[in-house]
Amino acid sequence: MSADTQALALEACAWMAAQSPQTQSEAYLSRSEERSLSRREGAREAVETAAALGAGVRVVRDGRVGFASAGGADLETLKGLWRRAVEQLPHAEAEKGRQLPAPVSDQEDSALASSLWDETLFARPWKDLDERLILAESSAREGGRVLRAELAECRGEVVVASTRGVLSRERGGSASIEVSVAAEGGGSAQVGEGFRIARRFADLDALAAGAEAARRAAAGVDARRVRPGRRAVLFEPWVAAEFLELLADLLSAEEVQGGRSLLAGRLGERVASPLVTLRDDPRRLGGPASARFDDEGLPTRDKAMIEGGILREYFHDSATAARATVPSNACGYRESWRGLPRPGPSNLYLAAGRAAREAVVSDTRDGLMLMEVLGIHMVDPVSGEFSVGVSGYEVEKGSIGRPFRGAMVSGNLLEMLARVDAVASDLSLVGSFGAPTFRVSALDVA
Numbered sequence: 438m439s440a441d442t443q444a445l446a447l448e449a450c451a452w453m454a455a456q457s458p459q460t461q462s463e464a465y466l467s468r469s470e471e472r473s474l475s476r477r478e479g480a481r482e483a484v485e486t487a488a489a490l491g492a493g494v495r496v497v498r499d500g501r502v503g504f505a506s507a508g509g510a511d512l513e514t515l516k517g518l519w520r521r522a523v524e525q526l527p528h529a530e531a532e533k534g535r536q537l538p539a540p541v542s543d544q545e546d547s548a549l550a551s552s553l554w555d556e557t558l559f560a561r562p563w564k565d566l567d568e569r570l571i572l573a574e575s576s577a578r579e580g581g582r583v584l585r586a587e588l589a590e591c592r593g594e595v596v597v598a599s600t601r602g603v604l605s606r607e608r609g610g611s612a613s614i615e616v617s618v619a620a621e622g623g624g625s626a627q628v629g630e631g632f633r634i635a636r637r638f639a640d641l642d643a644l645a646a647g648a649e650a651a652r653r654a655a656a657g658v659d660a661r662r663v664r665p666g667r668r669a670v671l672f673e674p675w676v677a678a679e680f681l682e683l684l685a686d687l688l689s690a691e692e693v694q695g696g697r698s699l700l701a702g703r704l705g706e707r708v709a710s711p712l713v714t715l716r717d718d719p720r721r722l723g724g725p726a727s728a729r730f731d732d733e734g735l736p737t738r739d740k741a742m743i744e745g746g747i748l749r750e751y752f753h754d755s756a757t758a759a760r761a762t763v764p765s766n767a768c769g770y771r772e773s774w775r776g777l778p779r780p781g782p783s784n785l786y787l788a789a790g791r792a793a794r795e796a797v798v799s800d801t802r803d804g805l806m807l808m809e810v811l812g813i814h815m816v817d818p819v820s821g822e823f824s825v826g827v828s829g830y831e832v833e834k835g836s837i838g839r840p841f842r843g844a845m846v847s848g849n850l851l852e853m854l855a856r857v858d859a860v861a862s863d864l865s866l867v868g869s870f871g872a873p874t875f876r877v878s879a880l881d882v883a
Contacts (some may be wrong), residue, residue, distance in 0.1 A: 442466055442510065443606050449494075451514040452865035454600040457498075460526075460854035461537040461602045462519060465493040465732070466510045467482065467774040469593030472559065474566040476586045484563055485681035491774035494518035500531035506775045534759040535699055540602040541767075543736030547727055552722045555611035555637040560589050573631075573643035580629060580651025581620035588614050590638070597734035605734035612638045612841075614646040614842050617822075620654035627657025627842075634725045634868060649675075656808040656829055660842040663831060667879045669804030670846060671797065671832060674865040675873030676807045677787065683850075685714065685782045685870070686752075688742055690757035692818065699821045699851060700748060704729060710747045712790065712875075715743040717752070717768070719783035725867035726783040733778050735767040742785070746855075752780040790860030794874045797859045799835040801876060805844070806830045806837060821850035845883045853877050 446464045453462035470488040474481070482739035492505040492515055503525035505518040570586045578584045594611030597603060613634040620627050631649030635641040653675070672680065692698040699707060709715075719728050719737035731737055733755055742750050753761070754769030757780050769778035796804070816823040824856035861874040 438781065442468075442594075443596050443604070445510065445512060445515070446596045447604070449512060449519075449686055450598050450600050452512070452516060453496075453519050455521070457523065458510060459498060460600075461497040462599050463495045463537050463591040463603070464515055465495070465771070465774055466596045467491055467593065468510075469591065470559070471589060471591040473587055473589035474570065475562060476567070476574070479583060482585070487562070492518060493771075493774045493776070494522050495535050495537070495777065496522045496526065498526055498537060500533060500535040501526045501529040502532075502535065503529060505702060509688070516630065528779060532756075532759065533757065534762065534883075537599050537601050538603060538604075538733050538735055538755045538758070538765060540604070540642060541735055543729070546729055548577065548722065548728065553607070553727060554592075555610055557613075557638055558592050558610045561638070569612070569641065569643045573647040574616050576644045576647030577616045577618045577631065577650045578650070580618045580654040582618065584617045584619050584628070586616045586647075588612065588641075597730070597732065599734065603734040605731055608729060609636075609728065611636050612641045614641060614643055616646050616650040617839050618650040618654040620651075620658045620874045622658035625657070625660075627654050627660075627728075629656065630882040631653030636723050636725070640723070644815070648683065653808055653873070656840050657842055658840065660828065660840040663805065663841045663844045663882060665883045666881075668874055668882045669801050669832070669877045669878055670880045670882075671804055671806045671874060672872070673799065673806060673808060673829075673874050674863065674872050675867055676810050676866055677875060678867040679810055679813050681715070681785055681870040681872055682789065684814060685752070685785055687818060688752055688782070689780045690751040690753045690761060691780050694757060695762055697818050700751075702749070703748050705777065706748055707746050709746040710744055710857040711746045713743055713746050713854055713855050714741060714788040714861050715785065716741050716788055717782050717785045719767075721784045723864065724869070725783035727753055728783065731778070732771040733765070733767070733769040735765060735769070737767045737783065740766060752782060754778045754780045754843070762786055763816040784866065784869055784871065786864065786866065787860070787873065787875065789862045789864040789873045790875075792859060792861050794861040794863045797839060797861045797874055797876055798832060800859065801832045802834060804832040804876070805841070805846075806832055807846075818852060821852075823850060829883055846880050847883070848880045853880065856880075
């Protein structure tokens, strides 16, 4: 995609405005490509490449919305999509205040733009990707047998233009490594996974991905049952990130307005311990989900969703913002050109504390360090009640003890957040979610 695609989007919007000045129209154009190399049992398994080009056209008139999408992007395609979207308007339900976003001024951020794009992606021969995977396997073998390793590169560009004057164009890319390891002991086998992602290929830490897989696999070897009762629970970054993914759904204004979130109607209230500050920063340099604009073409910003335990914001796109009669906070994201934007997070993370991870562990007399959680998405989003399977290590008198598996941890999500009594300094992003190790003073263990 190039400046020619931006010109195409503007030409299409001019044509749409001429057809129906009273109809607000938007063109969303996206191009992406990906390549990956995988290894299984220490040998190259496959190389794959893929590319996608598509467009979506959204129209709004009298509070009614129409949308159509198709693969490809040329003027005739966009004209056809506009006609199809307009045909839907008489059949759509009108929403008071619904319209396309108006343009919002934003200062150029050259540092952010530079951090999103790596010219070396897709430039290396396959053997270089193979060598980086072999490096990941070398550290993964410390935990057991390496089952599979995969390295992927992706990059793409997006243009958003509308008849209201919105115009944004952005490109970005990343590289990632995923490793899985099987560890055996005590008559059982445990699989551990490691993952790393970086905006620049040179920053992709293959050794760390392999070591993570080894460490997580080892957590299940010779594991035993745990003593039930009320015990402190420590969440290491990988597991903590899974809980943040759940919180992201609860912070979506779409879920709040649909009555599917326990955080509905609680803006300005305390919903967590004062140690809990949850930030969403789409302008974090090097962040996997960083972007100058959201998928409605609005400039993004760093924001505290929960600050010192107080709920400050929900994720809004233009639709949910109109219903709430508030400005959008530029959290409208699309899964692809095939769909409409929905409110969601970018780089969502629990802010780091000051204590070292070792200090949090040494301060724990009796607890569990969770390395894996099963059934996290079964948490009731309205009541917050949960009961999930967990495995990891016992913590005894300030030291990491024996591994355990087959335990259940239950409680209420808001009560859990209120009981966070220690947050370490080891913030780590697992994909677009990040957290340091943190401790909950007491949860029910069975």
